[in-house]
Amino acid sequence: MAFMEWTEDLRLGIESIDTQHKKLIDLINALDTAIAAGYGNEALGKVLGGLLDYTIEHFSYEEHLLERCDYPSYPSHKAEHDSLTEKVEFLSHVFEQGQSVNTDQIMQFLKIWLQEHILDIDKRYVPFVKEKSGQLSQY
Numbered sequence: 174m175a176f177m178e179w180t181e182d183l184r185l186g187i188e189s190i191d192t193q194h195k196k197l198i199d200l201i202n203a204l205d206t207a208i209a210a211g212y213g214n215e216a217l218g219k220v221l222g223g224l225l226d227y228t229i230e231h232f233s234y235e236e237h238l239l240e241r242c243d244y245p246s247y248p249s250h251k252a253e254h255d256s257l258t259e260k261v262e263f264l265s266h267v268f269e270q271g272q273s274v275n276t277d278q279i280m281q282f283l284k285i286w287l288q289e290h291i292l293d294i295d296k297r298y299v300p301f302v303k304e305k306s307g308q309l310s311q312y
């Protein structure tokens with residue numbers, strides 16, 4: 174069983190976003206697999222770097238979408254994204270420097286952060302984005 178499973182409650186019903194969230198879960202699982210395989214810090218840093226790059230890509234896609242829809246909670250949503258990005262950037266430095274890390278703690282943090290962000294913060298924009306994109310497609 175994978176470390177983090179995709180479950181139906183994570184589905185937002187916006188296809189591009191759901192696909193990206195699934196990929197984030199895949200990358201978290203890849204990091205877990207690398208840890209279980211006993212990869213060294215440098216190799217783990219690379220896997221984490223891949224997760225970081227894709228996280229940044231997803232966040233900017235989502236932020237662009239929310240901006241286009243004039244989403245009123247855009248600033249606080251972006252602040253959540255920025256704070257996670259900073260944290261993962263910090264972790265990847267820690268790995269690169271070869272410092273000892275509590276991988277269990279890091280994995281739990283990433284899993285819970287993503288779950289809670291999708292279920293709580295991302296879900297709030299769904300009705301708003303659907304309504305706006307419906308209006309946009311009429312023109």
Ligand SMILES: [Fe+2]
Pocket residue numbers: 235250254290294295
């Ligand atoms: Fe988000």
Ligand SMILES: [Fe+2]
Pocket residue numbers: 194231235291295
């Ligand atoms: Fe998201």
